[in-house]
Amino acid sequence: MSNSIRNVEAKKLSLDGDLDLECGQTLSNIDIVYETYGDLNSEASNAILICHALSGNHHAAGTYDDEDRPGWWDSLIGPGKAIDTEKFFVVCPNNIGGCHGSTGPSSINKETNETYGPDFPIITVQDWVKCQSMISDSLGIKIWHAVVGGSLGGMQALEWSRLFPKRIKKAGIVAAAPKLSAQNIAFNEVARQAIINDPDFESGRYLEKNKSPKKGLGLARMIGHITYLSEEAMRSKFGRELKEDKLNFGFDAEFEIESYLRYQGDVFSESFDANTYLLMTKILDYFDPAEKFNGNLSMAFQEIEAQVMVISFSTDWRFSPDRSKEIVNALIEAKKNVSYLEIESPHGHDSFLFADKDYVNGLSSFLEN
Amino acid sequence: MSNSIRNVEAKKLSLDGDLDLECGQTLSNIDIVYETYGDLNSEASNAILICHALSGNHHAAGTYDDEDRPGWWDSLIGPGKAIDTEKFFVVCPNNIGGCHGSTGPSSINKETNETYGPDFPIITVQDWVKCQSMISDSLGIKIWHAVVGGSLGGMQALEWSRLFPKRIKKAGIVAAAPKLSAQNIAFNEVARQAIINDPDFESGRYLEKNKSPKKGLGLARMIGHITYLSEEAMRSKFGRELKEDKLNFGFDAEFEIESYLRYQGDVFSESFDANTYLLMTKILDYFDPAEKFNGNLSMAFQEIEAQVMVISFSTDWRFSPDRSKEIVNALIEAKKNVSYLEIESPHGHDSFLFADKDYVNGLSSFLEN
Numbered sequence: 001m002s003n004s005i006r007n008v009e010a011k012k013l014s015l016d017g018d019l020d021l022e023c024g025q026t027l028s029n030i031d032i033v034y035e036t037y038g039d040l041n042s043e044a045s046n047a048i049l050i051c052h053a054l055s056g057n058h059h060a061a062g063t064y065d066d067e068d069r070p071g072w073w074d075s076l077i078g079p080g081k082a083i084d085t086e087k088f089f090v091v092c093p094n095n096i097g098g099c100h101g102s103t104g105p106s107s108i109n110k111e112t113n114e115t116y117g118p119d120f121p122i123i124t125v126q127d128w129v130k131c132q133s134m135i136s137d138s139l140g141i142k143i144w145h146a147v148v149g150g151s152l153g154g155m156q157a158l159e160w161s162r163l164f165p166k167r168i169k170k171a172g173i174v175a176a177a178p179k180l181s182a183q184n185i186a187f188n189e190v191a192r193q194a195i196i197n198d199p200d201f202e203s204g205r206y207l208e209k210n211k212s213p214k215k216g217l218g219l220a221r222m223i224g225h226i227t228y229l230s231e232e233a234m235r236s237k238f239g240r241e242l243k244e245d246k247l248n249f250g251f252d253a254e255f256e257i258e259s260y261l262r263y264q265g266d267v268f269s270e271s272f273d274a275n276t277y278l279l280m281t282k283i284l285d286y287f288d289p290a291e292k293f294n295g296n297l298s299m300a301f302q303e304i305e306a307q308v309m310v311i312s313f314s315t316d317w318r319f320s321p322d323r324s325k326e327i328v329n330a331l332i333e334a335k336k337n338v339s340y341l342e343i344e345s346p347h348g349h350d351s352f353l354f355a356d357k358d359y360v361n362g363l364s365s366f367l368e369n
Numbered sequence: 370m371s372n373s374i375r376n377v378e379a380k381k382l383s384l385d386g387d388l389d390l391e392c393g394q395t396l397s398n399i400d401i402v403y404e405t406y407g408d409l410n411s412e413a414s415n416a417i418l419i420c421h422a423l424s425g426n427h428h429a430a431g432t433y434d435d436e437d438r439p440g441w442w443d444s445l446i447g448p449g450k451a452i453d454t455e456k457f458f459v460v461c462p463n464n465i466g467g468c469h470g471s472t473g474p475s476s477i478n479k480e481t482n483e484t485y486g487p488d489f490p491i492i493t494v495q496d497w498v499k500c501q502s503m504i505s506d507s508l509g510i511k512i513w514h515a516v517v518g519g520s521l522g523g524m525q526a527l528e529w530s531r532l533f534p535k536r537i538k539k540a541g542i543v544a545a546a547p548k549l550s551a552q553n554i555a556f557n558e559v560a561r562q563a564i565i566n567d568p569d570f571e572s573g574r575y576l577e578k579n580k581s582p583k584k585g586l587g588l589a590r591m592i593g594h595i596t597y598l599s600e601e602a603m604r605s606k607f608g609r610e611l612k613e614d615k616l617n618f619g620f621d622a623e624f625e626i627e628s629y630l631r632y633q634g635d636v637f638s639e640s641f642d643a644n645t646y647l648l649m650t651k652i653l654d655y656f657d658p659a660e661k662f663n664g665n666l667s668m669a670f671q672e673i674e675a676q677v678m679v680i681s682f683s684t685d686w687r688f689s690p691d692r693s694k695e696i697v698n699a700l701i702e703a704k705k706n707v708s709y710l711e712i713e714s715p716h717g718h719d720s721f722l723f724a725d726k727d728y729v730n731g732l733s734s735f736l737e738n
Binding site for chain 1: 391392393490491518548549550551552553555558559561563565566567568584585587598600603604606607608609616618619620624627630631634647650653654655657713
């Protein structure tokens with residue numbers, strides 16, 4: 001892209017302290033891979049933390065020296081973009097549990113010298129946010145100007161505003177929900193079973209056996225993809241178009257949508273770790289800040305001091321506008337500073353990745369004013 | 370059920386002729402298993418054909434001598450019910466390609482003395498309807514008082530009115546669509562891949578090898594189940610209830626919805642044939658009566674003479690009311706006799722199985738007046 005940052009480089013840091021997890025276990029020797037864009041000002045007051053979603057990573061924007069494909073949120077992060085790197089110092093870490101360099105299931109456990117694999121503890125959004133606060137300390141950032149994320153990333157931004165109210169000025173919560181619905185959990189469970197049932201999963205110890213449950217992981221990704229796209233987007237993109245002119249009366253992919261999904265599944269299964277995928281779906285399922293407050297979401301929001309913007313998209317059926325409004329209404333009930341933007345967009349849940357004009361303007365004015 | 374027909378017995382017939390299929394192949398030596406309820410009158414003018422859906426079969430109503438569980442549409446078929454067996458002679462065959470007694474992939478091909486398995490030809494809704502017309506001949510039914518079905522069954526009722534306009538007086542098309550959307554096809558494709566990827570599928574020759582791709586078939590059923598239930602039904606039935614009081618931070622089923630789906634998948638995979646499931650999803654994907662009329666549905670409906678009733682359900686997101694209305698609008702455009710009923714029901718696509726009062730009254734008055 002013409003206005004993408006060039007020659008981005010991933011950085012690495014090792015956290016000093018241990019991280020006590022919600023599950024009761026402790027994680028030590030944590031490595032974090034991250035990227036930064038723009039410059040930190042002398043007061044360290046212009047830093048924005050980007051939180052990635054299920055299959056995301058630290059490569060949020062720009063291009064590497066040796067690769068043309070820009071980061072996953074390059075449409076929104078860069079010079080003059082919604083999250084303007086000429087004004088802000090933008091930080092995006094790969095979360096722990098991930099598979100792109102930060103400590104996760106495919107890392108070596110330095111205490112045992114063996115790959116974590118299925119023994120990697122189940123992480124929660126709260127654990128991630130605590131870990132990100134340790135990253136903030138390492139980088140010398142006491143207060144984030146903003147924490148922003150879409151989908152599972154939005155849940156982290158919300159949790160930041162709850163857990164560290166003094167360390168965050170603005171929270172940008174995009175295409176998120178205050179907790180998963182039974183249907184959301186159901187889709188995650190089918191994805192997990194697809195992975196676990198793959199004989200190459202080997203109870204999660206596939207790396208030791210030089211295997212990879214690619215078919216199961218591909219299937220999980222196909223299921224996910226259906227929920228990311230709106231029915232409308234699928235219709236306009238694929239309709240009932242056939243790859244060839246006529247029906248072949250067999251089980252090879254013949255409708256365009258079939259080829260597309262198989263391709264997406266194949267590509268994903270080559271580059272993503274199955275144990276990480278399992279973990280990410282579980283993190284989503286567990287997220288429910290109201291749970292400790294007898295289901296009362298506004299009570300869960302009592303400590304929030306940040307200015308919050310919630311953004312949803314008209315055709316998102318994974319986390320629909322109604323789900324985002326649950327967050328907004330609970331913030332209003334708790335008398336917090338919240339604004340809400342509902343964007344007309346045809347792209348379903350994936351809309352948060354597209355630089356729609358209203359979305360860009362809304363987010364940039366929220367961050368800059 | 371108290372008002373269910375007792376001691377129902379499945380019957381069998383062998384069709385005399387061959388069936389030329391849309392794929393170009395010919396099916397010979399066709400066996401059909403079917404059930405009947407009520408009595409055929411002397412003019413043979415009170416017969417109603419019931420068409421089953423994807424996972425259905427000929428056991429639509431009543432109970433067997435040795436089993437208490439009633440047929441899949443027992444809520445609607447029986448004495449005094451929506452489809453009143455005191456007034457009508459009701460016939461429900463297991464479709465060819467099925468796995469409950471009619472000729473299908475798990476049958477022996479009488480020409481080769483081997484199980485069809487993956488060599489069973491791909492059938493279409495049109496093939497089914499032609500086969501059902503041969504069944505009608507065998508049973509001495511020249512004209513059906515009505516052909517009724519839900520979901521894929523509704524597509525057969527629609528096709529009956531198109532292909533045999535002189536042999537059908539009324540068509541009851543419930544919870545159906547004039548063709549699948551890209552999203553519908555996408556879900557079917559994921560289900561197929563789940564089955565085909567199961568190593569016990571053995572390229573479809575699992576029966577010869579005494580295997581069964583139960584995990585893949587169970588997964589396919591789990592995916593289907595999500596699309597049969599409304600988000601609302603899932604929420605009220607399961608919410609985010611945990612099986613135990615607390616999160617277990619592991620991958621065993623812990624939310625109620627997870628156990629439910631796993632159970633549904635397990636039960637189904639014990640009683641259904643994987644090749645049949647593949648076939649049924651393909652039959653759905655291929656259904657598109659407008660295709661031969663350049664996508665003009667009302668042109669496809671020109672020959673229809675039957676009185677048509679289309680029924681949809683408010684929370685059905687598999688085949689939503691908007692999809693049913695496409696059928697209605699095309700029938701209106703073709704100046705046909707059509708009525709439309711949209712039922713408020715919380716059960717999603719499965720609503721067509723529940724005896725909602727408005728639904729029962731609407732269907733019975735359509736059939737009886």
